[in-house]
Amino acid sequence: MFRAARAVLLPVALGAAAALAPAQPRCDKPVYLSFDTGHMGVAPLVAQTLKQFDARATFFLAQEPTLDGGQTLDDHWAPWWKARAAEGHDFGSHTWFHDTWVADLPDGRLRFKRAAGVQAPQFVTLTPEAYCEELRKPARRFQEMTGQPMAPIFRAPAGRTSPALLAAAQACGFKHVGWSPAGFLGDELPSERYSNPALLAQALRNIRSGDILMAHLGIWSRQQAWAPEVLVPLMQGLKERGFCFAPLREHPDYAGWMSRR
Numbered sequence: 001m002f003r004a005a006r007a008v009l010l011p012v013a014l015g016a017a018a019a020l021a022p023a024q025p026r027c028d029k030p031v032y033l034s035f036d037t038g039h040m041g042v043a044p045l046v047a048q049t050l051k052q053f054d055a056r057a058t059f060f061l062a063q064e065p066t067l068d069g070g071q072t073l074d075d076h077w078a079p080w081w082k083a084r085a086a087e088g089h090d091f092g093s094h095t096w097f098h099d100t101w102v103a104d105l106p107d108g109r110l111r112f113k114r115a116a117g118v119q120a121p122q123f124v125t126l127t128p129e130a131y132c133e134e135l136r137k138p139a140r141r142f143q144e145m146t147g148q149p150m151a152p153i154f155r156a157p158a159g160r161t162s163p164a165l166l167a168a169a170q171a172c173g174f175k176h177v178g179w180s181p182a183g184f185l186g187d188e189l190p191s192e193r194y195s196n197p198a199l200l201a202q203a204l205r206n207i208r209s210g211d212i213l214m215a216h217l218g219i220w221s222r223q224q225a226w227a228p229e230v231l232v233p234l235m236q237g238l239k240e241r242g243f244c245f246a247p248l249r250e251h252p253d254y255a256g257w258m259s260r261r
Helices: 013-018 043-052 080-086 128-145 162-169 196-206 231-240
Strands: 029-034 058-061 088-092 099-104 110-114 121-126 212-216
Touching: 043 231, 058 128, 088 110, 088 128, 099 121, 099 162, 110 162, 121 128, 128 162, 128 231, 162 231
Parallel strands: 029 058, 029 212, 058 088
Antiparallel strands: 099 110, 110 121
16 A cells, blocks of 8 residues: 555646647757745746746645645645646645654654744654555646646755655655756845855856756745845846756656656
């Protein structure tokens, strides 16, 4: 049963998205833009910007609190996710409760800090099977909202993993997606120390072809909004440098895994 859930996640995940997406020109210098859920305050701006640049991105979904008092995967946001799925983006799990790995325990269980946005953190201990359920829940909710299966990929909150965590996830059909060093776009850093112009300059200076880029759909702690002030000139600047924005299903490290049936 632990392994059987993979069959639920893998069928036609990529085929459905690819069929809906418009044909794209050949991409010789791809970067892979990805967004983790957040307070969703900039989600409409992100969607508008992706359309502006005819870009495909990858979204990693968790059930997080939003500025409107709801949650990222509630019925209010379901049409937004359905629209993004229709545009041909890729989607992966970010765990249901935004659980950040803390430690592996001697008995094989995993310890996490459970917190998202303004929620007070708590510590929880999960078996590998229970952790897999944390990965599956966003996938089930995504299919309910969009009618499409989620790709068999996930991003651990804060990118924190261990060999035991990765083995547990792979046993139930998920492969981890981190980000490139230059792809950390800094939207979760404090504004008083990392200004938007500085973050933009750093990204344009350091990003290389093949990099996976990571940002969020809204960060509670940052006072100076990162999107669209950085996102729009970043995408424009990368485009002017000959880069193009590809979905993760085209990344050489994930294409084979995501196309499995």
